[in-house]
Amino acid sequence: RPAFMMGRGALIVFEGLDRSGKSTQAQLLARALTEGGKDVLAPSPVQRPPSDDAAGVEYVWRFPDRSTHIGQTLNTYLSSKDAEPLHPRVQHLLFSANRWERAEAIRAALVAGRSVILDRYTYSGIVYSCSLGLELDWCMPPDAGLPRPDVVCFLSVSPEVAARRGEFGLERYENTEMQRRVRDNFERLFAHTAVSDHNIHNFDADREMQAVHRDIVELVQRVIANVADSPSTSVLS
Ligand code: 2DT
Ligand code: MG
Secondary structure (H helix, E strand, O other): OOHHHOOOOOEEEEEEOOOOOHHHHHHHHHHHHHOOOOOOOOOOOOOOOOOOOOOOOOEEEEOOOOOOHHHHHHHHHHHOOOOOOOOHHHHHHHHHHHHHHHHHHHHHHHHOOOOEEEEOOHHHHHHHHHHOOOOHHHHOHHHOOOEOOOEEEEEEOOHHHHHHOOOOOOOOOOOHHHHHHHHHHHHHHHOOHHHOOOOEEEEEOOOOHHHHHHHHHHHHHHHHHHHOOOOOOOEOO
8 A cells, every 4th residue: 555545543552550561562562563564663662753754653652741741740740749739630631631732643643644552541541530539420521532542452460460560669659559449440441331332452461571462463453454444533522
């Protein structure tokens, strides 16, 4: 297929608890998709906005995107437990606004035929806020209209394996009690009718990373082939 006839790219989302391997799998996937392609982008922990000279390249973006104005506020809040606490509702809207800051760029990349890989998205947004006590139905509307994922890879890791992968970091939410609530709320959200048609796939992320990776690649390649001919990206509703 010549570049000018290229179908749209796929929006691929990774979700899961801390230390479930999201960032690792996102980078492995980006590498697997670009290898064998013409435009190869070495996986990088640094976010790269799409550039016009790199059609076909896959990108990994993570949310929160700490590089934006709002992202810096979120970073201060997350990384410093001494920082002035944000009201949970304000915080929720800031995380959502942070996704909106990137919505147009994501959409543009998809339309240009580039697949975009996201390390966390609206699901984390809803689930972490619910874990602070906010209502599910209050948390969803701010994200309505964002580019809709073509596939959501949920990396399911047991608390035992997560614990073996290392100590918690020092950021807010990196504690056993919060992780337990987040796990329960992911389950609740994925059972909700609002996301039941979001093509959410569970991966047993207790396994060795290459085994998880192989399953993900197989699924994602099918998804990319399927979306190439679908006319436009839809939105969360
Ligand atoms: P990372 O450890 O992945 O950088 O995330 N979070 C994230 C929210 O509370 N709401 C959101 O909308 C998103 C995207 C999850 C930092 C923390 O931010 C939380 C962990
Ligand atoms: Mg973290």
